[in-house]
Amino acid sequence: MSTETKQYTVSIYTENNIGLLNRISAIFQRRHMNIESLNTSPSEIEGVSRFTIVVNITESQMKKIQGQIEKQVEVIKAYYHTEDEIIYQESCIFKMRSNLLFDERQIQNIIKESNARIVTVNRDFFVIEKSGRKEEIDLLHRELSVFGIMQFTRSGRIAVTKDEMKISTMLTALQH
Amino acid sequence: MGSKNMKETQTIENQTKSSETTERISGSEAVIKCLLAEGVDILYGYPGGAIMPVYDELYKYQDKIHHVLSRHEQGAAHAAQGYARISGKVGVAIATSGPGATNLITGIADAQIDSTPLVCITGQVGSHLLGSDAFQETDIVGISTPVTKWNCQVTKASQIPEALAKAFYIARSGRPGPVLVDITKDAQFEEFDFKYEKCIGVRSYKPVPNTDENSLKCAAELINNAKKPLIVWGQGVILGKAEEEFKAVIEKAGIPSAWTILGASAIPTSHPLNVGMVGMHGNYAPNVLTNECDVLIAIGMRFDDRVTGNLESYAKQAKVIHFDIDPAEIDKNVKTDVAVLGNSKDSLKKLLPLLNTASHSEWHQKFKDLYAIEYEKVIKDDLHPTKEGLTMGEVLKEINLQTKGDAAIVSDVGQHQMIACRYAEFNKTKSNITSGGLGTMGFALPAAIGAKMAAPDREVVMIAGDGGYQMNIQELGTIFQQKTPVKIVVLNNEFLGMVRQWQQLFFDKRYASTEMVNPDFVAIAKGYHIEAQKVSERKDLKAAVKEMIDCEGPYFLEVRVEKEGNVFPMIPTGASVSDIRLE
Numbered sequence: 222m223s224t225e226t227k228q229y230t231v232s233i234y235t236e237n238n239i240g241l242l243n244r245i246s247a248i249f250q251r252r253h254m255n256i257e258s259l260n261t262s263p264s265e266i267e268g269v270s271r272f273t274i275v276v277n278i279t280e281s282q283m284k285k286i287q288g289q290i291e292k293q294v295e296v297i298k299a300y301y302h303t304e305d306e307i308i309y310q311e312s313c314i315f316k317m318r319s320n321l322l323f324d325e326r327q328i329q330n331i332i333k334e335s336n337a338r339i340v341t342v343n344r345d346f347f348v349i350e351k352s353g354r355k356e357e358i359d360l361l362h363r364e365l366s367v368f369g370i371m372q373f374t375r376s377g378r379i380a381v382t383k384d385e386m387k388i389s390t391m392l393t394a395l396q397h
Numbered sequence: 398m399g400s401k402n403m404k405e406t407q408t409i410e411n412q413t414k415s416s417e418t419t420e421r422i423s424g425s426e427a428v429i430k431c432l433l434a435e436g437v438d439i440l441y442g443y444p445g446g447a448i449m450p451v452y453d454e455l456y457k458y459q460d461k462i463h464h465v466l467s468r469h470e471q472g473a474a475h476a477a478q479g480y481a482r483i484s485g486k487v488g489v490a491i492a493t494s495g496p497g498a499t500n501l502i503t504g505i506a507d508a509q510i511d512s513t514p515l516v517c518i519t520g521q522v523g524s525h526l527l528g529s530d531a532f533q534e535t536d537i538v539g540i541s542t543p544v545t546k547w548n549c550q551v552t553k554a555s556q557i558p559e560a561l562a563k564a565f566y567i568a569r570s571g572r573p574g575p576v577l578v579d580i581t582k583d584a585q586f587e588e589f590d591f592k593y594e595k596c597i598g599v600r601s602y603k604p605v606p607n608t609d610e611n612s613l614k615c616a617a618e619l620i621n622n623a624k625k626p627l628i629v630w631g632q633g634v635i636l637g638k639a640e641e642e643f644k645a646v647i648e649k650a651g652i653p654s655a656w657t658i659l660g661a662s663a664i665p666t667s668h669p670l671n672v673g674m675v676g677m678h679g680n681y682a683p684n685v686l687t688n689e690c691d692v693l694i695a696i697g698m699r700f701d702d703r704v705t706g707n708l709e710s711y712a713k714q715a716k717v718i719h720f721d722i723d724p725a726e727i728d729k730n731v732k733t734d735v736a737v738l739g740n741s742k743d744s745l746k747k748l749l750p751l752l753n754t755a756s757h758s759e760w761h762q763k764f765k766d767l768y769a770i771e772y773e774k775v776i777k778d779d780l781h782p783t784k785e786g787l788t789m790g791e792v793l794k795e796i797n798l799q800t801k802g803d804a805a806i807v808s809d810v811g812q813h814q815m816i817a818c819r820y821a822e823f824n825k826t827k828s829n830i831t832s833g834g835l836g837t838m839g840f841a842l843p844a845a846i847g848a849k850m851a852a853p854d855r856e857v858v859m860i861a862g863d864g865g866y867q868m869n870i871q872e873l874g875t876i877f878q879q880k881t882p883v884k885i886v887v888l889n890n891e892f893l894g895m896v897r898q899w900q901q902l903f904f905d906k907r908y909a910s911t912e913m914v915n916p917d918f919v920a921i922a923k924g925y926h927i928e929a930q931k932v933s934e935r936k937d938l939k940a941a942v943k944e945m946i947d948c949e950g951p952y953f954l955e956v957r958v959e960k961e962g963n964v965f966p967m968i969p970t971g972a973s974v975s976d977i978r979l980e
Contacts, residue, residue, distance in 0.1 A: 235601065236600070236601050238549075239549075239550070240538055240539075240542060240548070240549070240550075243539060243542050244542050244543075247542060247543045251543065284728070285725070285728075285729055288724055288725030288727075288729070289725055291724070291725070292723065292724075292725045294546065294547040294567055294599060294601065294602045295547075295599075295601050295602070296601060297600070297601040392600075
């Protein structure tokens with residue numbers, strides 16, 4: 222199996238119980254693996270949570286991790302995908318000084334060209350929001366950083382797969 | 398994740414078996430009623446502030462449930478493990494919050510890596526104090542997460558029955574393991590309408606994976622075409638209660654079969670197809686021939702590094718078949734050609750009719766030839782020494798003789814453990830109780846207490862070194878109070894022998910902190926009113942072992958063995974199994 226490190230997006234369907242985040246992150250920590258990003262949210266199935274975790278590891282490591290995750294009692298199913306198998310988004314928020322909007326005219330162009338959106342403007346600051354792929358957000362960050370950013374934050378990746386995930390049919394089967 | 402508490406809706410997720418009656422009782426009484434409903438008649442523990450309401454109920458129910466007061470919570474955890482290992486039932490340990498709970502952790506970690514079913518119940522500070530750094534508060538759910546199969550915290554009495562039902566179900570089903578339920582003190586006091594529903598399933602948890610019939614056919618085909626097949630079996634055979642099915646398979650297919658430490662005793666030591674132990678201090682033949690077999694059949698074992706040595710040169714010539722209940726074990730360490738998922742009993746039962754009858758007599762001869770070499774170079778001197786100074790091996794030989802191989806041997810960790818596993822003769826399954834995966838020194842004495850209580854009709858002989866014995870020596874107090882007739886053998890070489898052996902072989906004899914100045918062990922045992930004696934000479938050994946076995950109560954026997962004896966064969970770290978050293 223390839224020893225090449227790749228970026229994997231792991232989707233984990235779980236019960237919504239206290240402590241499960243700890244249990245899942247410990248699986249990575251124990252093997253000295255860094256989590257690039259992590260998001261938890263409700264899923265398409267009522268009462269079932271979905272974790273989206275991004276890691277850079279080899280495929281053989283990824284398979285073992287998948288096994289260890291699925292072994293957890295409260296995990297229903299874990300999948301992993303490479304970038305070409307998913308549609309993903311990340312989002313970010315910038316807080317910047319309002320005077321820049323008037324003094325630095327190109328900021329408005331940057332916002333327009335990058336498909337970012339101004340969420341709010343007040344006397345002191347304005348807030349820009351952008352959702353997109355990692356590179357788009359990186360680019361926007363680079364372009365805005367020359368003007369001085371008061372605050373910046375970005376979310377973990379969220380992703381859906383191009384192919385069907387058979388989780389819903391599996392759950393229906395489990396309940397009968 | 399989330400802030401949602403253990404949900405009331407969980408009954409949807411957990412399939413339960415309902416009993417209709419309800420009664421209004423406290424959370425702590427509910428704990429006892431749950432334990433009784435799960436068939437628990439004995440539990441090991443230590444009281445303290447945050448668990449006192451449960452102990453108050455234990456007082457009221459003492460005719461139905463026997464609480465064994467350990468002398469340290471680690472002792473309680475290991476005793477529950479010993480109980481579980483010899484009986485196949487779930488062991489139960491109970492402790493208070495804070496240090497009481499953290500003291501259980503080594504036992505829990507041991508049970509996790511050795512797949513022992515354990516339910517640990519800990520008291521917790523009142524829910525209004527959680528997170529306030531209250532007296533004896535510790536985040537035991539957080540601490541125990543990486544070493545439990547499942548755990549949870551309960552803050553309402555009404556959650557207790559469901560949490561405990563789930564705990565027992567998870568601990569014993571599938572690949573067994575330890576679970577922990579942390580109960581806040583207010584939940585113990587709170588009254589509610591109690592009704593017990595046994596857990597019969599958890600939506601997100603599939604304890605036994607489906608067995609693919611095709612994988613069985615592929616496995617059978619490989620086995621039927623093999624010229625030099627070798628089986629390595631582990632504890633999965635014992636945990637799956639598959640001893641008979643296993644014996645039928647190896648006898649029909651005539652396959653030489655070797656065991657991991659935890660697999661020992663699944664079939665008798667004397668069985669002609671039993672070719673001994675694999676791994677670092679295992680037998681010569683099965684280690685060497687692992688790198689010569691054409692089909693390696695692993696059954697209920699997990700290719701631990703102490704078993705495989707260097708993976709780069711482990712059985713590379715062989716097709717590998719792996720039978721396991723845990724899908725995460727497949728391809729974890731050794732790439733398999735055929736994986737058969739499922740319970741060992743079912744898989745082996747289905748495999749049997751697919752196998753051809755075979756004998757492989759030439760292949761067997763190789764095992765005999767290599768055994769002869771090992772006998773000459775190692776075993777002869779271990780069991781029939783001619784030099785002065787008692788060997789650990791001859792003590793084991795004497796115990797075998799006088800117990801006729803019917804004893805359960807509970808060993809600690811180190812040189813004596815390897816000697817005990819190599820030389821103990823087992824007639825019955827579940828007879829080798831030792832800390833395999835975690836290698837927990839201090840395991841044996843408390844584990845022997847649990848084992849003896851679970852199997853009072855069996856002779857239970859604990860064997861420890863002078864180092865490990867002192868790690869939980871306080872449990873002599875438990876033996877004294879409970880009058881548990883455990884036979885305690887300490888093989889005293891005044892060294893941490895295994896570490897010393899490594900220092901001798903790999904660190905130019907720099908014996909850093911391995912020499913031990915020991916107390917008068919006989920006097921200590923006698924202080925607990927346990928009959929005791931010390932033997933230093935060969936001529937006294939037989940009579941001393943006889944006196945120990947004949948004694949109706951607990952008995953302590955110290956044997957002064959040679960100081961710098963080494964355990965061989967040995968696979969040095971990083972070496973291949975076939976490079977096993979005989980000297």
